[in-house]
Amino acid sequence: MPHILIVEDETIIRSALRRLLERNHYQVSEAGSVQEARERHSLPGFDLIISDLRLPGAPGTELIRLAEGTPVLIMTSYASLRSAVDSMKMGAMDYIAKPFDHDEMLQTVARILSERRQAPAALAEPAAAQAPAPASGEIGIIGSCPAMRDLFGKIRKVAPTDSTVLIQGESGTGKELVARALHDLSKRAKAPLISVNCAAIPETLIESELFGHEKGAFTGAVAGRTGLVEAADGGTLFLDEIGELPLEAQARLLRVLQEGEIRRVGSVQSQKVDVRLIAATHRDLKGLSKTGQFREDLFYRLNVISLKLPALRERDGDVLEIAQAFLRRQSERMERGELCFSPEAERTICQYAWPGNVRELENAIERAVILCESQTIPADLLGVDVELEDLEDDDFAELPDPEVDGSHEPTEDLSLEDYFQHFVLEHQDHMTETELARKLGISRKCLWERRQRLGIPRRKSSAPSS
Incomplete structure (x- = not known):
């Protein structure tokens, strides 16, 4: 069972996070500061440390040095998001904004732990690393249907370039996975990938968050701050749900694409940035541009390379493969041994349309693993509504x-x-x-x-x- 240390001075947040992790079969220890964590625990002995950035005494980033290789996940509020990006440059594995979504936290924790487990195997078998990877393995996305094979081919062609990419697809199809694959296969892979969900940041803060601000630029701006575009300098900026970006911020983003420079809010001077932009949306940007809800000139700047991610219902033959991968992951995480789907559950998975796409499928399987009382998962635990006649054996x-x-x-x-x-x-x-x-x-x-x-x-x- 993975052992996680939470370092957080706010008791309510620390307790809530502890309950969340323990419900998902993690062993959890706590500390209220870096000093307490160092005095009470052997930091290198943990599988993961989750720490608030701002703590009494030393900041959470101090744990990166003290942990001696144990991965550190930094929690931060949007007001100090740029500092979290700086912490990644110091060696933090990732950051997550507070208040965090429970699913996002669990997915981030699972990904970091998975990467940590895979690292020793990669070092122990250097010869295996030289072998050609399967189509989905090197990209990190499961899929073997024609549409996904075509997408993998485009990713390999586009990734080494610095061209702007627009990823289109329904919610839950895995657009951020495509963005991460483009970054990991690019010449910028060692530089940061900064992911921003444009729909999650309040409209009044979006320009300051993206482009930074000078001291006194607005009420409450008591000090100058670096924006996320600037923090991505030399790397990749991924703007998810770019269709939600306000028009004023769109104009500033257009300048980044056209001139390769930014100007902080409240500043009269511009500065150069070297950023590769990847954007994603589930909305029809071309249609929005015709109605004035999205800048047409920005749309054409974004649409240099367009990648269309198919919905799960359109990925013939992939859904069961993806479901099996999720089942293995959840079974391992919850230490349930080898679970399997009943024949009725497999037919349900293949027949259901999955309007929430891969995200809905993953959540359904996680719920089924938690509720299942045997080693075989029945169809009813998936919680989806498929008419009985659709599951008849006589096709x-x-x-x-x-x-x-x-x-x-x-x-x-x-x-x-x-x-x-x-x-x-x-x-x-x-x-x-x-x-x-x-x-x-x-x-x-x-x-x-x-x-x-x-x-x-x-x-x-x-x-x-x-």
């Missing part, structure tokens, strides 16, 4: 009537697989995969599997790419 229970569907070829002598092949070839030019599956009375996954088995390629779209 061809309701074949469409060829006369109704406009096909006049004789079918009485055809086997079910002959009929399947005939029907798909007859209708795939004017039906989507979803419509074909619905007409055949099967799931999209089953349609994909039978295409593979019978060697029926999907029709390539003739529509021009956008």
Whole structure:
């Protein structure tokens, strides 16, 4: 069981974080200051230290030196976010803003612990590191469907450049994972990747947070501060949900892209920055620009390279692979041994549309692992609503009537697989995969599997790419 030390002087926050971590099967110790942590505990013996940045006496960053290699996660308020970025340059593994989201905290903790476990294996097996990585392994994203293989190829081509990238996709599809892959495979990989959720910062603070401010620039600005764009100098700035950025901040960001310089709020002087920008959104920026809600000139500056992340329901064959990976991760984290899905649970996972995408799938599996009382997870613990008839084993229970569907070829002598092949070839030019599956009375996954088995390629779209 991983052992985590919380260093936080506010008792309420420390207790709440302790309960959260213990509920998720971590062993937890506490301290109220760096001095108390040093006197009461052997810091290198922990798997992770989570520390507030501002503590009585020495700051939380002092633990980076004292921990002798143990990863340190810094907690900070938005008012001192730039200091947290500085702490990463000093060796902190990551930072998280308070008040933090529970899921975000747990995901960050799990990622840091996972990276720590993998590091010794990578050092112990240098030869393995030289071997070519699988398509998703080197990028850090699970997926083998055609759409994801195409995306991985584009990531490899785009990552070594300094071009601005716009990642588009529904909420929960993993846009930040793509941004991290672009950074990790770039020449800026050793420099910081600064991630900013534009929707999470109050509109009144966004310009100051991004571009910094001078002393006296506004009420409460008692000292000058560095902005996040400046903190990313030499590295990568990832702006998530950029569609939520106010118009005034958009104008300042445009200057960064056009001139490679920033001007702090309240300053009359500009300074050069070397930043590679990656932006992400689930909104239609082009449509917003036509209605004046997003600057059109900024949209075209952002849209140098556009990467479209498919929704989970469009990733034929990937959903079960992703679910199995999440199950292994949650089982290990909660020390549940080897868990598996029941056949009904697997069919539910493949059949459900997952409107919340990968994030919804991960949450469903985490909930199921917590509630499961055996080593096999039943379908009902996933907490999703799939009609029973969608899970029937007989995929061809309701074949469409060829006369109704406009096909006049004789079918009485055809086997079910002959009929399947005939029907798909007859209708795939004017039906989507979803419509074909619905007409055949099967799931999209089953349609994909039978295409593979019978060697029926999907029709390539003739529509021009956008």
